[in-house]
Amino acid sequence: MSIKYRPTPWFLPAVSAFLVLAILLYFSVREQSKLIDKELYEIKEQRAWQASFIAEQIEQRLRSASASSNRLAKTLQTQLAQHKHNAAQSLASITQPYPDGSVRTRKSLFNGVQQAGVYLPVGVSLTPEKSRYLMVAKETVEAFGQGALSSPFSDTWFMNEDGGIVIYWPQEPDFVFKAQQGFSYLGSQWLIPDASPTTYWTPLIKDPIPDLWMLSAVTPIYVEGAWRGSVGHDITLQSLLDNAKLLKGEQQSEFILLNDKNYIVASDIDGLLEENSDRNLETQLMVSDWLEAYRRLWSHSESYLVHKQRLYTLSTIDSQGWVFLTSMPLQPATDKIESAFTALQTMAFISIAAEVTILTLLFAYFHRRNKAYVKHLKDASQSLSEEKLRYETLVDKIPSIVYRCKNDKYWTMLYLNGAVEFATGYQAEDFINNKSLAFADIIYPDDQGMVWQVIQEALAASGRFKVVYRVIHQNGQLRWMIERGGYSDNQLHIEGVITDITELKEAEQKLKLSNMTLDEKVALKTAELQSANQELTEKTDKLQDSLQTLKQTQHELIEAEKMVSMTSMVVGMAHEINTPLGNITTAETTISSKVEQLLHAIEHDQLKKSELLSGLEVIQLSLESNDASLKKLLSLSERFQGLHYSHDVKLERGSFQLAPLSQKIVEKFAATLGRKNIQLDMNVEEGVCLTGSIEAIDEILTKLIENSLKHGFSSHDSGHIWLDAYADIDLQSIIMTYRDNGSGIAPSIEENIFIPFASQTLNQGGGGLGLSRVYNIIKTEFDGKIELQTTAEQPGACFVITLPLAQ
Structure with missing residues (x-):
């Protein structure tokens, strides 16, 4: 039986090709949609993370500037409240009248990198009191400004109530010389009379002197209820724009920073921040799309939103109640993906059309594959992979x-x-x-x-x-x-x-090893000291107690990180002990020699009454010398035992107010201060409380005042002592400052001033144990610290004591 082959219909290849084309088109559209959704999701998440990171940076800068302005205001108010404060210089010596009627810093004496400049507008009457507080403000602004050179804000300034300014701005050293004739800060956002005595932020405004847009953290100054001006720090618009540079990784990326009143604080949108332009987001027509996106984001508590083919993100700056908005177009990203798939679809259509033609004309060659189509398909896939890699590059960096x-x-x-x-x-x-x-x-x-x-x-x-x-x-x-x-x-x-953080951990391990090596050196040094102490123990039992106290003090010095000062302490103690021991040795030698002479005379019957009386007199004087030397050694032992301070459980402890206690302590010295013509000014903030022993605070202040009377004013006919204390909420501590204008402390012992036997009158009756005792009381009783902060500009000694607030 023969088999009859029917010819394949001519249209079958075409129909098959169109079916394949339809299936390919369907799945390519689905894949395109999935890939676009995935890429857009990653872009949105990355963009939201970037915006949150930038907002966190801006918030840290604003918090730092606000906290610093508040501390500057407290310090300056305290200094201005001391009516008899004497500035190191007079205002007239550093300023001069200018032809326009203003008063400015003398340019020939001014170094803007190290000093604060002064500008006073026309018509300011410089009374002695005003000159004094302007000089106090200048010294305070300089000190704060130099200490904040690495801070995120630009400058440090004080504006007085007359519209003048005292400013430290190393990047603008000619600031006070740029002011135009008749210029004054009166009526500006920086100088608001009777404002609340808390730190506030100005809107984005332009300072006409340096011609810069800026935000300012401002704190009003009140002294005895009277408004004296404002202090603050500036953050320039340019520095905020620099924070947002990370956003420029995307084309046509923009941002807007809003304050708590929905006013535009900063932006990189061209023309938005021009002078006299509307800064209200709700009425500014240029950014109407931003307003709609902002409302939707805020109402739904979302971090990003796609609106009118643009991606909007929202981040908050919680400390100020501000909002950071960003925007970028999504069209470039979607266009790249869509263009790749369009090319793929076009190639597919061309390939299928060619295939239909070939199948229709040359059906016999239907088995041949379209290699060019496969190659184009691979190229298109590679193109899509490269596009995806470009979006992952930012994260990979x-x-x-x-x-x-x-x-x-x-x-x-x-x-x-x-x-x-x-x-x-x-x-x-x-x-x-x-x-x-x-x-x-x-x-x-x-x-x-x-x-x-x-x-x-x-x-x-x-x-x-x-x-x-x-x-x-x-x-x-x-x-x-x-x-x-x-x-x-x-x-x-x-x-x-x-x-x-492996490197950080390795550094930590190295530090521990270094500390272990240091402990071995301490142990070796301790063994040497114990050997020397054993020899002194044989001289007297009383000295044994003193040496035990020395061991205890040595242990406390190690725990207080004073190891490097142990040699100085031992040398000081040896100096104090050697003299009386030398006297005892000399006296014993003299007695022994005289007794031998008397015994020799008795044995040979040559002793005369006069020689006996003379010998007994020498022995009597030597015994009296020994008695005096032993008393001195016992006194030194008692003083050295008093150096150690232990946490005596028998003392009454509790929470007490510092102000009335300080007043009682100062009253004990009223007669002595009056007799020596020494004035003591006390400024202790009311309501400040401490937890601990009242006797400990009494001993601390008593020893500081006694040191000033005994050493600081020993060669002065008059003097001045200042005692200040206030609560620092940020540090959760009480900051107490004790300062005098006496002779001060010799530079050679400044670093070791809290070490036993560190005294510049060691050979003049001074034992050098008082400040060491004060240091141990503060450390042991209150877990606080004391520092010597003496400067070349201020004569005398200055101690800053930090004590934890009562909980």
Whole structure:
């Protein structure tokens, strides 16, 4: 039976080709949509993270400037309240009238890098009192400004109530000389009469002298209820724009910074911040799309939003109630993906059309494959991979590991940037979906359980976590990591940043080893001291107690990090002990010699009455000398035992107010101060409370005042003592300053002033134990500290005592 072959219909290849084309088109459209959604999601998340990071940087700068302005105001108010304060210079010696009627700093004597400039507008009447407080303001602004050179704000200034300014701005050293004729700060946002005595922020305004846009943290100054002006710091608009440079990684990226009244504080939108332009976001027509996006983000509490083909993000600066908005177009990103798929679709249509033609005309060659079509398909896939890589480049440049993973026991990774290779030695692809190994596999076995427990407990409590652990590098080394992260858009995935802190841990270990070596040296030195002390013990039992006290004091000095000063203490004590011991030795030699002479005379019957009386007189004088030397040694032992301060449980302790106690202590010295013509000014903030022993504070202030009377004013006919104290809420401490204008402390012993036997009158009756006793009381009783802060500009001695506030 013959088989009849029917010819294939001519249209069958065409129909098949069109069916294949339709299927390919359907799946390509679906894949295109998925890829666009995935890429857009990653772009949105990355953009939101960038905006949050920049907002956090801006918030830190604003908090720092506001806190510094508040501290500057407190310090200046305290200085101005001291009516009899004498400035190191007079205002007339550093300023001069200018032809326009203003008063400015003398340019020939001015160094803007180290000094604060002065400008007073026309018509200011310089009374002696006003000249005094302007000089006090200048010294205070200079001190704060020089101490804040590395701070995020630009300058430090004080404006008085007449519209003048005292300013320290090293980047604008000619500031006070640039002011135009008739210029004054009266009526400006920086100088608001009777404002609340708290720090506030100005809106974005232009300072006409340096011609710069800026924000300012301003704190009004009140002295005895009277408004004297304002102090503050400026943050320039340019520095805020510099913070936002990270956003410029995307084309046509823009940002707006709003204050709590929805006024535009800063922006990089061209023309938005021109003078006299509307700064209200709700009425500014140029940014109407921003307003709509802002309202939607705020009402839904979202961090990003796509509106009119642009991606908007919102981050808050909580300390000021400000809002940081960013915007970037999404069209370039979607266009790149769509153009790649359009090219692919076009090639597919051309290939199918060519195939239909070939199949229709040359059906016999239907088995041949279209190799060119396959090649074009691969090229298109490679193009899509390259586009995706470009969007991952920004994250890969971050030195820390950025990740997204499942919240499971294996920490199954969904995304990792390139930093993981440097930190672990493995490629990012090795961890994605646990391809080669799970991320949990490289966590050090002893830390795996801890990491899981810490993360889960923190996520349950706040949704965020921080954990430190070890990982095993591919080369077998242990690396230390710190990980910060939290839930992403759901509670199934977490995302965060992992930073390699191995170098920090190694430095910590080196420091511990260094401390161990130091302890060995301390032990060796202690053994030597114990040997020397044993020899002194044989001289007298009383000296044994003194040497035991020395050992105790040595231990306390070690714990107070005074090890390097131990040699100086021992030398001082040896100096004090050697003299009376030398006297005793000399007296004993004299007695022994005289007794031998008398015995020799008796044995040979040559003793005369006059020789006996003379010998007994010498022996009597030597015994009296020994008695005096022993009394001096016992006195020194008692004083040295008093150097040690222990936490006596028998003393009554509790919370007490510092102001009335200080007043009672000062009243004990009223007669002595009056007799020596010494004035004592006390400015202790009311309501400040301490917890501890009242007797301890009494002894601290008593010894400081006695030191001033005995040493500081020993060669003065008159003098001045200042005692100030206030509560620093930021430090949770009481800052007490004791200062006099006496002879001061010799530079040679400034570094060792709190060490026993450190005294510039060591050979003149001074034992050098008083300040060491004060140091031990403050450290032991209050867990506080005392520092010597003497400057060349201020004569005398200045001690700053920091004591924790009563809880």
